[in-house]
Amino acid sequence: MKADHKKQAGGRIQVTIELTPEEYQKIKTQAAVNVSQVKTLPGFRAGKAPYDVVAKHYGPDLEQEESLMAVKKYYLPYLEEQTWQTIGQPKIKHLSFNPFVFEVVSDILPEVKLGNWPKIKIQSQPVVVLPEKVDKVLHDLRNSRASEALTDRPVELGDRIIMDFNVSVDGVAVDGGAANDYSIIMGRSQLVLGFENNLIGAKAGETKKFELKFPDDYNKNLAGKEAQVTAKIKSVFKRALPEVNDEFAKNLGKFSSLKELKDRLEKNLHDEAAEAEVMRQERAMFDALLKVAEFEEIPESLVKNE
Template sequence: MNVTVESTGALERRMRVELPIEPIQQQVDSRLKAVGRTAKIKGFRPGKVPPKVVKQRYGKQVREEVLGEVLQKSYSEAVVQQKLTPAAGPKIETEDEDGKTFAYVATFEVMPEVELKNLDKIKVEKPDVQIGDEDIDDMIAKLRAQKATWSSVDRKSKDGDQVIVDFNGELDGEAFPGGQGSEIAVILGEGQMLPDFEKGLKGIKAGDEKTFKVRFPKDYHAEDLAGKKADFSIKTHRVEEQALPELNDEFAEMFNVTEGGLDRLLQDVRENMEREAAQKVKNDIREQVLDALLANNPIDIPKSLQNQEAHSLQHEAMQRMGIEDHAMAPPIETFSEAAEKRVRLGLLLRRVIADNDLKADEALIRGRVEEMCDSYENSAEMVEMYMSNPQVLQQVEPMVVEQLAVDWLLANGKVKDKKISFKDYMNAPAS
């Protein structure tokens, strides 16, 4: 077997394989003899069909089968011989036979050689989240609002009130989708509706009818309404005032706190806030580490892997959106950038994991499963169910190993703590 390899791009290779035809022809002849022993052809007894007739009837098919097997076997041997690692299947082009050799050209992409650099330059800002009494008070206020009751009042509406209205919106005298509503409850001052609309609901009483103009923001999601003014007419059914429950043991019972009363509820609230903040910190640190790893280690990636990942992301999006018809799926180009990032990260993390022999043991896997099941009432039962399910463990193990890689990078990088209040941290816009 004669093999030559040509680099036609950063990762693309053009490999020509040339094989002597004689051994291939011997395989074809041997297989035709085997076929002749069992062939059933009209006019001949089984096993007595002349070789010439067998060749006429089955020669082309047998030759194609043998060449396919030879090609597959020789391709596998050639990439091993040349120490190549294909990223995906090759594109094969066979050359015309000259009677002495069988030759083909395989074009494919190879996996990049990943050499990690600048790992000590990974810098992470770790949020040190401060939960103060004010944060607890804000959370309790939200819980009280969840259990609030509403009662009708005979006065003009103001911030904090709930108004129940019918509304009808028109643009240039024509109704538009989403511009109508019946007995819609709006709490004033909470920003549920557009500013102009909410402004039009202030100072109204039960039975009032009025019209006003509402300007839609320039970046409004409905392009045909963005930046335009619409006319809205409303009819007021009720103005309601909020009554908050008292802060006592009975209030705690509303949240299934059966022992310890209000003090226990306050403790639970703080612990939940600590867990919520800790999870967000963990996610933020992971994102910073991975972004730094990418920035410090630019690598070429096989387009074939990027395309595979883009199709995978498209399929995930279709499932989330409940789309079955592929023609209705978001364009594949939509996922190209995210797919590229995923593939780059996957290759870099694989190198980190291999270089440091990172492995997930049962204790780490169980710990991750316990985190996943923490929100279930029967969490202990769910943990055991997941731990006995090989499919679940197969999904969890890569997650654990990836976290080990992130932890290793974090330990070898530079971490700087930054104090921040719970409110500012949790309300910060997503990056």
């Protein structure tokens, strides 16, 4: 077998393989057996028809079988000896039968020269968990375990309310601007800025109508426009947050005290921050490598897949 390869434009490589007469004869013999085992040839048992008979009746199938066998037996082992790596579906072309020569064109992964990467230095940053972050998690935990009681007093910040509302601009309903039994907690800015402020002081059963201007950085179809809002308050719930103490910590799980809970929260936050720092360093290293590395031409198939 003779084999050679050369790189082509577009991130491809062409491999040309020529078989010796003896190698081709073995391919021919086995290919005829394979084709005659799946194709009907009158007067011959499956797999027993001679090459010339198979070629006469099923020439294209025989040629394809020979090419596939040659690729499997000679091309694939040749690839394993190379330093480059092919990707995607190769294109196989039969060039001649005497001698038996075939060609395979494939995309290849681009070679990367890393340049002077040993000089790259990534500065690590200290991992610190501020007390404010622990307090923020505790605050969220309190909110998630708040008790609620239905009330007939006016809406206040911190209450949970259930309402129906619709929003329109110049008399036309806004897409996605209507909901029934919509629940919000007042003060969390779940809706467009200014919406919640117009609900403060309303009672259950009351309907509020007001105008609201969409922020300039809202989606382009609504940014900066004046909207008309109708909101009916259906229910108002007063929320009470639990006191943060040892009993609160025990109710959260296997914590014997508030200190143990805080220590666990701090550790978890530290672990998350440490992992984030590792990822930051990896991204910084990758960005630095991109600046000093040189890439061969990237094949179109690889770009499309990405």
